[in-house]
Structure formats: structure tokens, C-alpha cells
Amino acid sequence: xxxxxxxxxxxxxxxxxxxxxxxxxxxxxxxxxxxxxxxxxxxxxxxxxxxxxxxxxxxxxxxxxxxxxxxxxxxxxxxxxxxxxxxxxxxxxxxxxxxxxxxxxxxxxxx
Amino acid sequence: xxxxxxxxxxxxxxxxxxxxxxxxxxxxxxxxxxxxxxxxxxxxxxxxxxxxxxxxxxxxxxxxxxxxxxxxxxxxxxxxxxxxxxxxxxxxxxxxxxxxxxxxxxxxxxxxxxxx
Numbered sequence: 001x002x003x004x005x006x007x008x009x010x011x012x013x014x015x016x017x018x019x020x021x022x023x024x025x026x027x028x029x030x031x032x033x034x035x036x037x038x039x040x041x042x043x044x045x046x047x048x049x050x051x052x053x054x055x056x057x058x059x060x061x062x063x064x065x066x067x068x069x070x071x072x073x074x075x076x077x078x079x080x081x082x083x084x085x086x087x088x089x090x091x092x093x094x095x096x097x098x099x100x101x102x103x104x105x106x107x108x109x110x111x
Numbered sequence: 112x113x114x115x116x117x118x119x120x121x122x123x124x125x126x127x128x129x130x131x132x133x134x135x136x137x138x139x140x141x142x143x144x145x146x147x148x149x150x151x152x153x154x155x156x157x158x159x160x161x162x163x164x165x166x167x168x169x170x171x172x173x174x175x176x177x178x179x180x181x182x183x184x185x186x187x188x189x190x191x192x193x194x195x196x197x198x199x200x201x202x203x204x205x206x207x208x209x210x211x212x213x214x215x216x217x218x219x220x221x222x223x224x225x226x227x
Contacts, residue, residue: 032215034215034216036218041202041221041223042220042221043115043117043204043218043219043220043221044155044204044206044218045218046112046215046217049215090154090155092216094216099145099157099216101154101155102154103153103154104153104154106152
């Protein structure tokens, strides 16, 4: 069975500090991986995705993620966070039409 | 990516009434749309897969007679919560499968349903 695990439910970080949100996947087949951001009372916005090719993926808002097959990870990083990055972040995987989501990581940027 | 809208964004209704939520794909013809439910501080739970021109596929534990889905065109899917009760209060989000082999899903802004 395929699954995605987000290891941290809450991550507080000071403004302008770097952040890493962790995501591990479990899949016996090739998998596509995604990071989405959700602001309060809004839908999900695609940050970035890994389909194939380069393992370092750059997304919007200065975020990037690295696909690591040996560690089955797809951690999200940003070198310097802003207050506006405070939101819920979801890692997701897909092997076909259906998505499977992680439980989410709440990122809080502290001024 | 595809642009997806939902209407209404927020609805409050009395217990026992039915509520219809629309999901529109504004710039993409979507043969497949998905409906999710999200409780506070939780992840998204897939409710059903909406297929244009055919019956929706419901996930285990989701009552098809309670949550009626109609996907009559390539740009519109509707979710009707019939005889709503307070426990149906939730955030409902639809998404469109981007197609083209990318498996990317694009999400609507969500609908907040509150049943009194």
C-alpha cells in the first residue's frame, strides 16, 4: 500500500530562519510527489511537484524539495521564511488518479 | 495549472435541509473531479471520485445516498448533502485531475458548511 507520512504536526520557526518540513513516502511502485499549502479557510495550492528527472524541485514562494529515493523522502525546505508562510502544508503522493495525503504540518512563523 | 472554483464559499443551513455545492473547472475540461472533506486541523479525506457522464465512485464509509454527486458536464460537478445534520458540518473541497500524465490535482477554494 502507498502512504505518505509527515513527521512533524507543528513546526514553529522564527522569521527569516530556514525551515524543513519532513515527508516520507512508502510505495512499491513509481510515485509522483507533491507539496501543497493551505491558508486558513482556503483550498490547497500547489507548491511544487516531483514527477521525474532532477531530484531537486523548485516551487513557488521560494520553496524547494528534494526527492531522495534511498531515504524515501521528499522534504520541503525554505532558506528564509516570512510571516506570510504561516499555513498548513500537506505532502501528497500519487501512483495514478488517486492521491494520498499526509496528515499535514502546521508551520508557524514567529516574528 | 487548472483553475477551479467552488460555490458557495460558505453556507449555513438548518438541520434536515439539503445543500448543493458546485465545483467548476474554469479553464480545463475535466473528465474526473474529486470531492474531499476536511475536519478542523486534519488532512483531507477523499469522499468520492466524480466521473463525467457516469456514476461517481464513493470511498468506503461514504454514504452515496447522503452525498449525491452529479458530473453532468466536463466543467461542472455538484455535491449535494441531503438532509444535512450538524455532524455534516465540515470543509468540502473539490479538485480536478490535471491529466496529461502528470497526476497533478488542482483544488478549489473549498466550501465551509455549517449545519445548525
